[in-house]
Amino acid sequence: MNFQRVTIGLIVLLVAGLAGSFYMNWKTLRLLQTTKAFVESAVFAEAVAACEKAQSTTPFKWNGGKQTAVIGLGSVRLNKDTVIASYTLFADGVYCDFNPIKRTADIGSNFLERELF
Template sequence: MTFQRIVVALLLLIVAGISAIGYFEWRIAVQARTLKAFVEGYVFNEAVMACEQAKSSTPFKWNGGKSTSVIGLNSVKPDKYNVFASYTLVADGVYCDYDPIKRKAEIGSSFLERE
């Protein structure tokens, strides 16, 4: 009988531990989404201005564009020391990657092939 009580107590502790981990993971995910939304809202105006002013053979027209969409904030970590961030906008089929750290826009570029 003592063995059964120990097994039940251990199972209850395991279930409680897994539940606590799930709760904290959910809370952190909510905070991460909130932070991402804040950063995207902060960067949006700068990205639009930089993309419209970027020199390219293909003009980027966010204002007055027929079909515009925000892909959003992306990041690539090519190694353990570097993270490259990009905020991507699409206007009438023309992609523009805005680097919020360098404050530089590249039109028609592929973010994954960037230096």
């Protein structure tokens, strides 16, 4: 009888612990999404301006573009100490990566073959 009570108690604690961990994970993900949305909205105008001013053989025209999209904020980890952030915009077949730290823009036409900062 004591074995059954101990087993049921452990199962209840396990379920409560799992529920608590899933809840904390959910809260953390919502906080990170909110922070990411805030950073993206703060960087957007500067990214558009830098991308339109960037020198390239393929011009980047956000204003007046027929097909525009915000790819969003991303990052590339070069090694364990270096993370490079980039904010990517797409306008009429041209991709532009904006580095919010260095405030530089790089334009490319193929998403997979672009050189990141």
